[in-house]
Amino acid sequence: MKDLGKADLLLGIKILHSKSGFSFSQEHYIENIAETFDITNLPPVNTPLKRGLQLTKTSEDEVRAFDKLGLNYKSIIGTLNYISTNTRPDISSAISHVSQFLEQPSLNHWVANLQVLCYLYHTKKLTLNYYNIGRKNIITYSDADWAMHSFSKIR
Template sequence: MKISHSAEAVVLDQGHYTDSIIELYGMSDCKPISTPLVPGEHLQPATPKELEKFKELGVSFQSAMGCINYLSTATRPDLSFAVSTLSQFLEKPGI
């Protein structure tokens, strides 16, 4: 975590950690968006077929959510709603 001080503010920055998460989960080529979760999106647990597809990717959704949850509690409170919403699907994540 990078901490910067000035007369007006203290800035906490975890850009390096964020970049490492993006790289770890193979999302370096993804296009950034302005909101962490699409407004009004209705999410549902994955179907057995979707769950199998997700498992084939070899990605731990629980681990990824843990990384993002850490960011939301340390320096990115704007991610909290998305973390809360997505955490409802830890057992059956979809794609």
């Protein structure tokens, strides 16, 4: 084995080293995705999804109309999920919400994904930071939000 030194890039994630810890960035990846989906000229948004947005089940007519557009819903969800799990947990709730419609998406669901992407593009300089604070224990917090499933039988 050969020591190549500190890693600067791993799976498209830029690693920034400092005395206080590490920062992880996907700025370049987000820029490329924004260009792919042609959202670079859209105005900035403050949140991943509009406040109070209620996405609902799609009718068969809406599904057929969406299919005719040839848009790859699963691709944009996969892309956003990759970013969310690696460096941008701030969009996790939004991705969870729009992922419910993988099998029957509509144009409304697509537009919601574009808003998430637009949010990412205009906040692309945000990084995920891990600081060396001297502790050896990991502290985590979690929240389950079953109330988000207003149209399903999950309660």
